[in-house]
Amino acid sequence: MKLWHRLALAFSGLTTLAMLLALSVTLAVFKHAQERGLDEELFERAATEAAEVTLLGGRRLNIEQAPSDASNNLVQLVKYGAVFAADGTLITHTVTFGDRTPALVALGYRPGGALPFRGFDFVFGEQILRGVLVRVHTDPPELLLLAAPRDDLDSDVLYLLRAMAMVFCAVVLASAGAGLWLGARLTRGIKRIAQVARRVSEGELGARVDDASLGRDREIVRLGGDLNQMITRTQALLEAERRFVSNAAHELRSPLSALRGELELALRHPRTVEAYRAAIDEALGDTNRLVDLAEDLLTLARVSALRAAEPVAAAAVVAQAIAASGARHQAAVDTDVEPVWVIGQSGALVRLLRNLIDNAATHAPEGSPVRVSVHASDGWVRLAVEDDGAGVEENVRQRMFEPFARGSLEREASGAGLGLAIARDIARAHGGELRLESPAHPTRFVALLPAVAAASAADE
């Protein structure tokens, strides 16, 4: 069953139920009020009658003896009366009862028992009468039964019931219509959103939900907005992935073609041992570049799966990073390291810092040191790497954290432009962040990493 049919059904079902409940309660209250009204009239009339019966010695009833047509007034309806002795023996009755006056026991009264404090119904011939039983203060005491037909009362209830049935049918029809309309209105927006989702899943990434077509329901409009946002993000991710793959292929192709060129050249003519050695050396250099690139790509792919695990001493990370990067260049590294601990994965943190030191060392002017500092504050460890080079080129700043983004200096060197992308991913995988705090004079990159609380670090 379609969603909007279900909604319509639920709406009209609930409305019908509520209506049914309200009408039943109204009818019950009305019926009860009518009965109480009749009972009051009957008791009032019975009291008057009982007083008269007392006066006349219990042998006469003052009630009209013959049926009358003028029966609009409730009092006029009281046509049935009978006087009983305390033991239930019939003493006198109106002609309307004829010889079919009901016995007290048949009315549910046991001689000597308590009198019913409300009216009661009983069958008389083909009609139902409502009667009351009161005590007549004669000596010995007698009982007076006074009754009136329920017809009038029942016809009022029936009239109300008919009116209610008509209202009920009208409301059920209206609520079914309203339910269908409401269901269609509510699901219209969802249908439009589903259409867009389907188009996107079929590959049409340019599809967007048109806000204006969603109506005014805030939740639906928000859902449409969220979907649009999700599509935009997915599109950006897919584009980034495509760019990444084509950049990676390009980066792999350059050293591979160089390698092939060198090997082909070496094979073209017979050469001296030295010339072969030189060619092999060059080929080895290209192979190393390829291995480095493959390792960087692998690191980048694995960083997101990194799980920060143990407290790591910042001083150890700095020492290892300097040692690892020192193998590549000769720039001096000045350090200012507080004895703090970081929660993380030691190897990855060393890699992060090494990438920053490598970059700084590449850009630092001859004889100028790279400065590495580690300080803790507010639960964070601030790891800064500074150099006095010319700074990050302006056109690189926007994209430098993206894979394969490189400045003009690096384009000629061997770097693939993955260093900062890897470093930022590592920082984020640790719940931290990597920022360029100062783009020039000095150039300063800062990694913020979650610190270990002093007490737990002391335990280590």
Ligand SMILES: Nc1ncnc2c1ncn2[C@@H]1O[C@H](COP(=O)(O)OP(=O)(O)OP(=O)(O)O)[C@@H](O)[C@H]1O
């Ligand atoms: N300390 C720095 N001073 C000036 N420019 C920098 C500095 N660090 C990074 N950059 C700029 O950011 C670019 C991206 O750096 P990243 O480390 O990602 O790549 P790379 O160093 O070129 O190559 P790789 O790190 O993969 O060997 C660099 O090419 C450079 O232009």
Ligand SMILES: [Mg+2]
């Ligand atoms: Mg680098």
